[in-house]
Amino acid sequence: MSILSKQIKNLMLTSALVAMAGLSTAANAAIKVKAENYSQQNGVQTEPTADADGGNNVGYIENGDWVEYTINVPAAGEYTFTVRVASDTNGGRIAVLANDAEKATVKVTGTGGWQNWVSLENSLSLEAGEQTLRFNFKGSSGYLFNINWFELNPK
Secondary structure: OOHHHHHHHHHHHHHHHHHHHHHHHHHHEEEEEEEOOOOEOOOEEEEEOOOOOEEEEEOOOOOEEEEEEEEEEEOOOOEEEEEEEEEEOEEEEEEEEEEEEEEEEEEEEOOEEEEEEEEEEEEEEEEEEEEEEEEEEEEEOOOOOOEEEEEEEEO
């Protein structure tokens, strides 16, 4: 085998290993979505956030409002769902649906201010592939809470 043939073979082998490592990393990668990047919504508004990463948050959330996100889940399985919220009231609940099936509920309590941010977690099971993640907001009358971002981490 010539030196050039060996170099080509080594390059091909290295490329294959990098590609496999990339697939493995992608399947285990977290999915983080800024709340204002919804695909559809009903009743909410965006506003500038004072949270560390800047940008906008989704606010003016009331009972019955909702937001939807189109996400691509790399692998089926259990995920830790983390959501960044702030509330100057008693809060409310976020019902998390994937393709119209309820997967989790997150209870949001008061954080001491509309821009006093905390991260809350719950677990949920997701199928692989593109799907619609919907948050149905529930609570008493008036504004419930703000959302800055959410993240899905494979367990």
